[in-house]
Amino acid sequence: MRGYIIAILILISGNLFSQEVRDAKIPAVPIKTVSGLPFNTSKFNNNGKPMIIDFWATWCVPCIKELNAIADKYDYWQKETGVKMIIIAVDTVHNTTTVASFVKNKGWRYEVYLDQDGKVQEAMNVMDTPCTMVVDGSGKIVWVHNSYNDGDEDKAFEVVKKLAAKK
Amino acid sequence: MLKKLLFITSLFVVPILQAQVLDQGQLHGSMEIDAQTYKPDSVIGAPSVPEKMGMNAFTQLDYTNGKISAGVRYEAYEDALNGYDARYNGQGIAYKYIRFADSTIDVTAGNFYEQFGSGLVLRSYWQYQLGVDNSIDGIRLKYNIYKGISVKGVIGHQRYFWGEGTGIVRGIDGEINLNQLIPHWDTVKTKIILGGSFVSNYQAPDNTTYNVPGNVGASAGRITISNGGFSFYSEYAYKINDPSVVNAYIYHPGQAFLVRTNYSTKGFSVSLSGESIDNMSFKSDRTATQNNLDINYLPALPRDETYQLAQIYPYATQPNGEMGLDAEMRYTIPKGSLLGGEHGTELDAEFSAINALDTTNLNDLNTTRQAYSVNYFGVSSKIYFNNLTLELKHKFSSKFRMILQYQDEAYNKDVIQDEVGYGIIHCNIGIADGYYRIAESNTLHLEFQELYTKKDQGSWAFGMAEMNFGSNWFAGLLDEYNYGNPISNQQIHYYTITGGYTHNALRVTLGYGKTRSGILCVGGVCREVPASDGFSISITNSF
Numbered sequence: 047m048r049g050y051i052i053a054i055l056i057l058i059s060g061n062l063f064s065q066e067v068r069d070a071k072i073p074a075v076p077i078k079t080v081s082g083l084p085f086n087t088s089k090f091n092n093n094g095k096p097m098i099i100d101f102w103a104t105w106c107v108p109c110i111k112e113l114n115a116i117a118d119k120y121d122y123w124q125k126e127t128g129v130k131m132i133i134i135a136v137d138t139v140h141n142t143t144t145v146a147s148f149v150k151n152k153g154w155r156y157e158v159y160l161d162q163d164g165k166v167q168e169a170m171n172v173m174d175t176p177c178t179m180v181v182d183g184s185g186k187i188v189w190v191h192n193s194y195n196d197g198d199e200d201k202a203f204e205v206v207k208k209l210a211a212k213k
Numbered sequence: 214m215l216k217k218l219l220f221i222t223s224l225f226v227v228p229i230l231q232a233q234v235l236d237q238g239q240l241h242g243s244m245e246i247d248a249q250t251y252k253p254d255s256v257i258g259a260p261s262v263p264e265k266m267g268m269n270a271f272t273q274l275d276y277t278n279g280k281i282s283a284g285v286r287y288e289a290y291e292d293a294l295n296g297y298d299a300r301y302n303g304q305g306i307a308y309k310y311i312r313f314a315d316s317t318i319d320v321t322a323g324n325f326y327e328q329f330g331s332g333l334v335l336r337s338y339w340q341y342q343l344g345v346d347n348s349i350d351g352i353r354l355k356y357n358i359y360k361g362i363s364v365k366g367v368i369g370h371q372r373y374f375w376g377e378g379t380g381i382v383r384g385i386d387g388e389i390n391l392n393q394l395i396p397h398w399d400t401v402k403t404k405i406i407l408g409g410s411f412v413s414n415y416q417a418p419d420n421t422t423y424n425v426p427g428n429v430g431a432s433a434g435r436i437t438i439s440n441g442g443f444s445f446y447s448e449y450a451y452k453i454n455d456p457s458v459v460n461a462y463i464y465h466p467g468q469a470f471l472v473r474t475n476y477s478t479k480g481f482s483v484s485l486s487g488e489s490i491d492n493m494s495f496k497s498d499r500t501a502t503q504n505n506l507d508i509n510y511l512p513a514l515p516r517d518e519t520y521q522l523a524q525i526y527p528y529a530t531q532p533n534g535e536m537g538l539d540a541e542m543r544y545t546i547p548k549g550s551l552l553g554g555e556h557g558t559e560l561d562a563e564f565s566a567i568n569a570l571d572t573t574n575l576n577d578l579n580t581t582r583q584a585y586s587v588n589y590f591g592v593s594s595k596i597y598f599n600n601l602t603l604e605l606k607h608k609f610s611s612k613f614r615m616i617l618q619y620q621d622e623a624y625n626k627d628v629i630q631d632e633v634g635y636g637i638i639h640c641n642i643g644i645a646d647g648y649y650r651i652a653e654s655n656t657l658h659l660e661f662q663e664l665y666t667k668k669d670q671g672s673w674a675f676g677m678a679e680m681n682f683g684s685n686w687f688a689g690l691l692d693e694y695n696y697g698n699p700i701s702n703q704q705i706h707y708y709t710i711t712g713g714y715t716h717n718a719l720r721v722t723l724g725y726g727k728t729r730s731g732i733l734c735v736g737g738v739c740r741e742v743p744a745s746d747g748f749s750i751s752i753t754n755s756f
Binding site: 104144147165 | 241243275277328331390404444475480481482516544616648681687715
């Protein structure tokens with residue numbers, strides 16, 4: 047019976063995984079701005095243009111690599127597609143107080159939020175960092191990617207370009 | 214026969230159900246499977262495992278339709294991987310909830326995770342890698358009373374493996390955002406947020422030796438102030454006497470105080486944190502030990518270590534008492550300067566010092582059992598943890614970048630790992646971490662690390678070569694070598710070969726090799742990791 051239940055679970059998962067896109071709206075979950083002010087993820091918007099949501103942490107080496115790589119290209123990306131980067135720090139409580147200084151030090155021009163209690167990760171099924179999501183202008187998650195290897199940011203941008211071209 | 218019929222039927226029914234559900238709302242979720250085979254190895258201390266393999270797995274499904282959402286998480290431990298509590302063995306629904314949320318009210322029935330402030334009096338969370346799940350099964354209500362004022366209340370029992378703890382956890386938390394509440398303050402540059410919490414746990418006072426309180430209450434107050442690049446956060450918590458196994462049934466009240474402040478401007482930031490913890494273990498069962506049934510969370514001052522050898526001696530927060538400071542400075546040498554080069558150079562320095570509380574023994578264990586008094590303005594000379602980390606990151610070209618790190622650490626293994634006879638281990642760690650981009654989607658990742666110490670198991674060296682093939686495949690070879698072990702036949706190579714595949718949210722990792730015994734810590738919370746030798750597979754996905 048146990049094997050049967052596990053098989054069903056894997057089956058359910060497998061069927062769903064076959065979808066390359068989630069096509070799900072960003073859920074409405076309380077989150078904090080980098081200044082500690084309350085916000086809600088349902089208010090993420092970019093005036094109908096695509097967004098990239100990235101879950102990261104100050105201690106996560108591949109996350110920093112990815113965000114640095116995007117920072118080098120961000121001006122061009124914005125000029126081409128109008129895309130907006132939203133980064134959500136999943137640091138534990140101690141580190142959340144240093145997120146603002148970390149970002150400022152890096153010179154990243156992204157919108158920064160804190161998922162201090164992990165609720166956004168839970169609601170958006172984030173398994174690990176970095177987790178990169180491309181969101182279309184209506185707030186639908188259309189692409190998800192876990193982990194980071196050099197050049198992965200370009201895959202995200204390809205999706206963004208397609209979304210921008212649809213408009 | 215019936216089982217086979219059910220199985221075959223479900224192959225067709227489940228996708229149809231999925232399609233119908235997806236048509237009406239949104240179904241999403243995540244899954245992870247981790248399995249490991251075990252081969253006994255007396256040299257590294259890997260035990261003989263009768264089952265020959267272990268497996269942890271879960272699938273979480275969440276369904277959202279407008280303001281209503283519901284979810285379920287099914288977990289299976291057949292049997293649990295070594296290092297996880299064997300009481301997890303088995304499978305079943307570990308988490309289920311239904312929730313209604315709009316802009317004013319948010320109600321959850323079933324299991325939920327919650328945190329008040331920084332967690333000093335309440336934090337229920339799930340940390341799969343640590344085997345920690347102290348979700349509350351009950352009711353949670355959040356209500357935005359007025360612009361800038363919000364309250365939330367919780368009541369329920371905590372998860373305890375496949376059952377629930379006996380304690381009833383009740384809590385209320387309020388937060389006031391002065392910039393939203395006070396007219397015209399929304400444009401004021403200085404932002405101020407105040408918060409306060411009260412949490413109580415009831416457990417029948419059924420101890421036959423001590424007269425223990427049935428209701429244990431804890432309260433906390435907090436403040437956040439920010440202005441441009443400056444931010445300040447402080448929280449203080451107090452808990453009434455809470456005799457338990459963890460504090461050896463003393464009646465000393467608990468206190469915790471933390472302060473974090475930082476200043477940043479482009480290319481430069483500095484942060485300073487301090488923490489004092491005194492008898493602040495708060496569990497919903499006074500007989501619970503380890504990470505079980507924790508109501509609160511005591512954040513660790515030092516940062517989480519990510520490099521292999523730096524994880525040999527990680528810090529774990531001491532709930533019975535500690536006092537510490539942490540200072541960190543980051544500076545980016547501008548691009549185009551002599552030292553900054555074409556891409557800039559990043560420098561990072563962090564110093565952490567954590568000692569025992571300055572206490573005086575009251576010798577009252579046969580009378581009032583307060584046990585000790587504390588001088589909060591002093592620091593004991595007993596070192597728990599000292600660490601100086603210096604890090605340099607430099608991108609030499611678009612193809613090559615490097616991270617160099619040096620650590621000088623003093624680690625009280627007897628206190629942090631609850632051992633005897635090790636004393637303070639002083640070690641020096643050097644790390645070189647380089648990435649070379651061979652082609653558009655091919656990067657070679659090389660790491661060399663050395664931990665030098667004359668104590669405990671002696672010195673270690675670590676080498677890793679990892680390569681990405683195209684954008685989906687990767688393979689790596691790792692060797693952790695305990696070359697300085699004072700026992701010659703323990704000078705072992707812990708080699709691992711690993712490879713895998715990633716595609717969007719899917720990640721499959723296969724490995725074979727030896728793992729040394731040690732502890733794994735995330736945010737100051739740790740679990741033991743026993744030595745192992747064998748194959749492993751890990752599959753994660755979300756959808």
